[in-house]
Amino acid sequence: MDVRKGIGERLKKLREKKKETDSRFTQQYIADYLGVSRVAYGKKETGENPFTPEELLLLSHLYKVSVDYLLGNEEQSVFDPKEKFKIDKEARELLELLNSLDENTRRELSRDILTFSKGYIQAEMNQKKKNY
Numbered sequence: 001m002d003v004r005k006g007i008g009e010r011l012k013k014l015r016e017k018k019k020e021t022d023s024r025f026t027q028q029y030i031a032d033y034l035g036v037s038r039v040a041y042g043k044k045e046t047g048e049n050p051f052t053p054e055e056l057l058l059l060s061h062l063y064k065v066s067v068d069y070l071l072g073n074e075e076q077s078v079f080d081p082k083e084k085f086k087i088d089k090e091a092r093e094l095l096e097l098l099n100s101l102d103e104n105t106r107r108e109l110s111r112d113i114l115t116f117s118k119g120y121i122q123a124e125m126n127q128k129k130k131n132y
Contacts, residue, residue: 002047003072004047004048004049004050004051006072007047007051007056007070007071008044008045008046008047009047010069010072011044011051011063011070012045014063014065015030015045015063018063027045030059030062032107032111033058033062034058034114035111035114036055054117054118054121056070056071098110
């Protein structure tokens with residue numbers, strides 16, 4: 001199976017399962033969460049376009065699964081954050097702050113943080129390339 005298709009299929013299953021208990025979990029909702037258009041997300045979910053590493057990390061947190069599961073390296077989708085991912089104090093405070101906000105504000109601020117983070121990471125990567 002094509003890796004991109006496999007990732008998309010796993011994410012579609014997770015989204016549809018989550019939608020059974022939370023009707024917000026549409027492609028549009030996930031696209032908004034990632035800061036992309038619904039069409040762009042749909043192409044990623046079908047495997048036409050790849051997910052970025054940042055998107056996979058965000059989605060793994062949203063669905064409480066490991067990135068390895070999304071990549072097809074693990075069969076079990078259960079994610080135990082205490083075992084797989086250590087969050088420092090500042091990150092925990094940021095998550096608590098975001099969770100305390102109303103949905104629209106949380107979504108807008110999350111998008112802003114994601115955009116800033118992607119830009120920061122890209123700048124760091126570009127700087128490292130220059131140094132080599």
